[in-house]
Amino acid sequence: MKLNVGILGATGAVGQKFVRLLEGHPWFEVTAVAASERSAGKPYRQAAHWIESTPIPDAVGELTVETCEPGLDCDLVFSGLDSSVAGPIEKAFADAGYPVISNAKNHRMDDDVPLLIPEVNPEHIALIERQQRPSGGFIVTNPNCATVGLTMALKPLQDAFGIEAVHVTTMQALSGAGYPGVASLDAVANVIPYIGGEEDKLETEPLRILAPLSREGDAGTPSVSSLAFPISAQCNRVPVIEGHMECVSVKLSGSPSIEHVQETIKRFTGPDEVSVLPSSPEYCVVVDEADSAPQPRRDVHRGAGMTASIGRIRPCPLFDVRFVVLSHNTVRGAAGGAILNAELLASRGLLPHRTAG
Amino acid sequence: MKLNVGILGATGAVGQKFVRLLEGHPWFEVTAVAASERSAGKPYRQAAHWIESTPIPDAVGELTVETCEPGLDCDLVFSGLDSSVAGPIEKAFADAGYPVISNAKNHRMDDDVPLLIPEVNPEHIALIERQQRPSGGFIVTNPNCATVGLTMALKPLQDAFGIEAVHVTTMQALSGAGYPGVASLDAVANVIPYIGGEEDKLETEPLRILAPLSREGDAGTPSVSSLAFPISAQCNRVPVIEGHMECVSVKLSGSPSIEHVQETIKRFTGPDEVSVLPSSPEYCVVVDEADSAPQPRRDVHRGAGMTASIGRIRPCPLFDVRFVVLSHNTVRGAAGGAILNAELLASRGLLPHRTAG
Amino acid sequence: MKLNVGILGATGAVGQKFVRLLEGHPWFEVTAVAASERSAGKPYRQAAHWIESTPIPDAVGELTVETCEPGLDCDLVFSGLDSSVAGPIEKAFADAGYPVISNAKNHRMDDDVPLLIPEVNPEHIALIERQQRPSGGFIVTNPNCATVGLTMALKPLQDAFGIEAVHVTTMQALSGAGYPGVASLDAVANVIPYIGGEEDKLETEPLRILAPLSREGDAGTPSVSSLAFPISAQCNRVPVIEGHMECVSVKLSGSPSIEHVQETIKRFTGPDEVSVLPSSPEYCVVVDEADSAPQPRRDVHRGAGMTASIGRIRPCPLFDVRFVVLSHNTVRGAAGGAILNAELLASRGLLPHRTAG
Amino acid sequence: MKLNVGILGATGAVGQKFVRLLEGHPWFEVTAVAASERSAGKPYRQAAHWIESTPIPDAVGELTVETCEPGLDCDLVFSGLDSSVAGPIEKAFADAGYPVISNAKNHRMDDDVPLLIPEVNPEHIALIERQQRPSGGFIVTNPNCATVGLTMALKPLQDAFGIEAVHVTTMQALSGAGYPGVASLDAVANVIPYIGGEEDKLETEPLRILAPLSREGDAGTPSVSSLAFPISAQCNRVPVIEGHMECVSVKLSGSPSIEHVQETIKRFTGPDEVSVLPSSPEYCVVVDEADSAPQPRRDVHRGAGMTASIGRIRPCPLFDVRFVVLSHNTVRGAAGGAILNAELLASRGLLPHRTAG
Numbered sequence A, B, C, D: 001m002k003l004n005v006g007i008l009g010a011t012g013a014v015g016q017k018f019v020r021l022l023e024g025h026p027w028f029e030v031t032a033v034a035a036s037e038r039s040a041g042k043p044y045r046q047a048a049h050w051i052e053s054t055p056i057p058d059a060v061g062e063l064t065v066e067t068c069e070p071g072l073d074c075d076l077v078f079s080g081l082d083s084s085v086a087g088p089i090e091k092a093f094a095d096a097g098y099p100v101i102s103n104a105k106n107h108r109m110d111d112d113v114p115l116l117i118p119e120v121n122p123e124h125i126a127l128i129e130r131q132q133r134p135s136g137g138f139i140v141t142n143p144n145c146a147t148v149g150l151t152m153a154l155k156p157l158q159d160a161f162g163i164e165a166v167h168v169t170t171m172q173a174l175s176g177a178g179y180p181g182v183a184s185l186d187a188v189a190n191v192i193p194y195i196g197g198e199e200d201k202l203e204t205e206p207l208r209i210l211a212p213l214s215r216e217g218d219a220g221t222p223s224v225s226s227l228a229f230p231i232s233a234q235c236n237r238v239p240v241i242e243g244h245m246e247c248v249s250v251k252l253s254g255s256p257s258i259e260h261v262q263e264t265i266k267r268f269t270g271p272d273e274v275s276v277l278p279s280s281p282e283y284c285v286v287v288d289e290a291d292s293a294p295q296p297r298r299d300v301h302r303g304a305g306m307t308a309s310i311g312r313i314r315p316c317p318l319f320d321v322r323f324v325v326l327s328h329n330t331v332r333g334a335a336g337g338a339i340l341n342a343e344l345l346a347s348r349g350l351l352p353h354r355t356a357g
Helices: A013-022 A083-095 A122-131 A145-160 A198-209 A258-266 A331-347 B013-022 B083-095 B122-131 B145-160 B198-209 B258-266 B331-347 C013-022 C083-095 C122-131 C145-160 C198-209 C258-266 C331-347 D013-022 D083-095 D122-131 D145-160 D198-209 D258-266 D331-347
Strands: A003-008 A028-035 A065-067 A076-079 A099-102 A138-141 A163-172 A213-215 A222-224 A231-237 A244-252 A285-288 A308-314 A321-327 B003-008 B028-035 B065-067 B076-079 B099-102 B138-141 B163-172 B213-215 B222-224 B231-237 B244-252 B285-288 B308-314 B321-327 C003-008 C028-035 C065-067 C076-079 C099-102 C138-141 C163-172 C213-215 C222-224 C231-237 C244-252 C285-288 C308-314 C321-327 D003-008 D028-035 D076-079 D099-102 D138-141 D163-172 D213-215 D222-224 D231-237 D244-252 D285-288 D308-314 D321-327
Touching: A003 A013, A003 A083, A013 A028, A013 A331, A076 A083, A076 A331, A083 A099, A083 A138, A099 A331, A122 A138, A122 A213, A122 A222, A122 A331, A138 A331, A145 A163, A145 A198, A145 A244, A145 A258, A145 A308, A145 A321, A145 A331, A163 A198, A163 B163, A198 A231, A231 B244, A231 B321, A244 B231, A258 A285, A258 A308, A258 A321, A321 B231, B003 B013, B003 B083, B013 B028, B013 B331, B076 B083, B076 B331, B083 B099, B083 B138, B099 B331, B122 B138, B122 B213, B122 B222, B122 B331, B138 B331, B145 B163, B145 B198, B145 B244, B145 B258, B145 B308, B145 B321, B145 B331, B163 B198, B198 B231, B258 B285, B258 B308, B258 B321, C003 C013, C003 C083, C013 C028, C013 C331, C076 C083, C076 C331, C083 C099, C083 C138, C099 C331, C122 C138, C122 C213, C122 C222, C122 C331, C138 C331, C145 C163, C145 C198, C145 C244, C145 C258, C145 C308, C145 C321, C145 C331, C163 C198, C163 D163, C198 C231, C231 D244, C231 D321, C244 D231, C258 C285, C258 C308, C258 C321, C321 D231, D003 D013, D003 D083, D013 D028, D013 D331, D076 D083, D076 D331, D083 D099, D083 D138, D099 D331, D122 D138, D122 D213, D122 D222, D122 D331, D138 D331, D145 D163, D145 D198, D145 D244, D145 D258, D145 D308, D145 D321, D145 D331, D163 D198, D198 D231, D258 D285, D258 D308, D258 D321
Parallel strands: A003 A028, A003 A076, A028 A065, A076 A099, A099 A138, A163 A231, A285 A308, B003 B028, B003 B076, B028 B065, B076 B099, B099 B138, B163 B231, B285 B308, C003 C028, C003 C076, C028 C065, C076 C099, C099 C138, C163 C231, C285 C308, D003 D028, D003 D076, D076 D099, D099 D138, D163 D231, D285 D308
Antiparallel strands: A163 A244, A213 A222, A244 A321, A308 A321, B163 B244, B213 B222, B244 B321, B308 B321, C163 C244, C213 C222, C244 C321, C308 C321, D163 D244, D213 D222, D244 D321, D308 D321
């Protein structure tokens, strides 16, 4: 029996991507859509200015949009809320007993909230224990759309060698700004060398995600202390529709050979419990050795948007290795990442049926 | 009396930019246009697939295209030749007595050839002495289109503090690839993380341009030994028409304050002998303090395309300072830079009248 | 002594274009800028999100933005107001004695308001007589940005042959929607086959502009009755920055030869009183015979954006002639057209000094 | 048992689309790929500069490219050849006994060659009888990429009312020009109002496709005489990646009501024998009533690129009806259309096994 799913912020760009990616999902079924007062009471089909390139799934199109308050008839909620409102709404849902699988930034750095990439730090799920809500609700988050590609590329390097410093310059797609987002007169044939708040996220989130989970004693309270290596991020908006590109240089411990680094990245896979999940791609990372790979238009759809593509792995005159990583910002970097998080939680039995179904 | 000017590779993208920028020039007049055998014998108007957005100047449109062999009726030549043919042709013209002001890469790193940015290393002009051609001809070059913006930004930092390392990621305009250049199916809504040969130029040319000229003894042979600090360059092609963006991080000697660095960049100007030249912009560098500046579409035309725009000067978690620099790749980075070089040579009396005029 | 000029809606896209085009104008000087309550009281430099590619003129940047109410210290006002508010504001200014030179649609079709293209229907200025405000104020308008190119192309055909029907399909630039205007996710690599209200304007405005002015008796009340031939317009938004393209087919009276039609268009010029105005281009219309002309990126800047480019004049299997016309939507089609209107009024002595100057 | 399929021009843009669309096809299996001398002898993976956004199918990637001469080991060939060479090559293959399913223009207007859209004129297949090759080979073609969308929209109107005249203005995607095709400097933020040869095809091909097949007597020689109504076509290239948009006005016999016309278009379906074919979309035509539909980025993938989207059906001031049609130029308009043609032929038993399989 499928789990019933509600979507918070269902009419926005991320909310729409949730609707699209959940169409035909084997475990989840969208039974509630919630958005702002302005949309509430309307059929979803009418409330959403649909921007996806496949039609609105009929069943969702006919749902009536509700307001973002606990009481939605579902077993868990996905949150595609804007960060200007996500914080208290997500907390209210968790307090009321809902598992909240959020794409918003508000609770990402909370001590007791997993900031989760299933292939990278599934053990962080243990942080949920610290949320200790009597209702049983909790919050789990996925990282910023630019963080996820970077962190997936860094994970095997951290494990194999230890990272000492990271320099990253991003070229991020327009869809990362939501809808209506960037004005076309700012976007066409242009680059904007600034994305508000983005560099800070990119310089901090990977340090938390890559950090080990520790416990005081074997059964003690779990905690995560961010790693301390420096990351320098410069974020740019470029006229691409989907797919964040990142040019990365990494200083590693122990001066490994470039061949060793390449092999380490190529061999990276997530744990088996993740690779069997419905939204898991065959490969979470693919190394593409073509001279001019990866490219957003050619490669962003790898693994249905869940695979990060890495290319141009080569020595860096300043550090040990440099490369280019591409990941799909609205799939792996937003709704798809959150859904994979939910699948992992469900496979561990952490998403009970709360409703009649 | 104006100097008569020939253009080698006159029908190509760089050649066309020479034609456009020289229209109405106070010192230079285009009297000869040369291109491949295929174009030779045709009127320029017919031979050139004109891609500039102002009409072909009438006087040039009526010139008959000649082949690229010495014998052109002019006092000097500008070379917009493709690097696949530029080397021997430029040498032949210099041997025949022509000053050759070249945009091609072929002779840039020759020991006796100035690789010149007038505001940065005018003293390198002395290298011409070493060319010692009986005919009086010589070759002077301008740097790669991505090198020039970077080097103009680095110059005041090298002078004031000394540079220890540079990391640069570029986002380069389509026009940098010439015409037809990048296929639209590779360009639209895409990023290509590779430009053949470009990273190598960006990692070496600034080290030569920023190096001091030295002489063995006061009147000895002049020479330039490239500096040795490491530069790491990652070059990307983005769907922008004009204007190369570069995200730069710099490690400086002596850990200067960010305010000191900002002031140093802001105060940078070329020498007076350059600022009075016809193509010299009022400011060779402008610091723009707006959050999201500079941007190609908004800022590339500063100083008629001869001014580099620098923004987002701020501390770097890894190095001492990072910033974004934008410069016009086909004006300052190609034809306009070459013309400024010629103006400096002319103002120093190094471009004599060879023809009746 | 220059006329002092106020700009209504000065912070918007059209308002900014007024500011830019009036920089250094020989007859007009911007002395007042007005916008919404939100901007009022701020320095213009701070209130305007400047999107032009040249810097804000210093003198205007330092003006304090005022609200859009009569009392502005100027001899006339240009209106770049949004049509949602332009109607009553423009009327209030005219009632208060200001000549209002408007780009807004609100009063275009009023019986007593000239809808003016100086080269096409300068005699319509006489309609001002009917406004009969005791204050001496009046309103003059310029047409929709897509109307102007079409009408300039139709004018010589109407005069020489008489038009029986027109079919027009437009491909309009993003800047026609103002700022922020079209969302980049709707614009990039896309076509939107609908622009609200645009087709109606294109199907009616030319009929009024091309109509003769008549008077009841030699000195009677002037009036204009729109012509009656049918126009079918389909308007599309395309990812172009500046320049509206229009594919036009025209049925003419008398089945003239294609050569006769081509010659007629080529010979079209405005009256001498217009061609001497400061913003008048050398040619109001240029016929470009290249196969693939005109193109927005190549040709939109002809005549500093005041010249319409016409190409592909050839027989139409259905009608008598078809062609493609390009005109600059924010210059000729908006601020530049309004300024040319004001220049014509000034040259006729219709813009007296109202202020100390 | 699947039919073995060869692809002529397999390394080009259309050839690659054949390879992609035939991956996993239930009836056809690619067993031979042929291209120019330059590619022959290389593995396909190496010979093709792959531009599709899914990986090269492994089985095809390992095929060795052969030259375009009869002898390929397959039951039929698809031709994605350039028209500069397609004519004699296709004829040679047909003469040698191969069914040739061609996307090239060369034989489209031959008296004995079906120019086929399965939902529109399946009865034209009878023209194959006239080819009478002893070998059993024959040629069948699909129309130009812009013709197909237009003709699918016209078919129900011709059947229900009779067409008297058509005016069409196209906005065609860059992929229609193949690869490398349009230079990015001609494409970005631009419109090119000319596509060589395209208007002629659009003004003639629909007249042939919509014409009835007639026979001299019940069993006589089949023939098709093109209809005679005039079509006026203006073709433009716009910066869209996939999807040709066409603005169409149609004059019908009998002045039907707009509601009648709308209903007629909505009800259009192909014959049952077509709708059961593997590549047939659920709907060959979808009417989208949203104000601003259809749009290439949003709607081109309808029916996996095989469905034409029609919007804005409304009265035309000049003719009886106007509307906008969008179809996928490289799927329905090229490789996908050809594959559907082959499926129809196979379902009729016209594609026998020639090889061991």
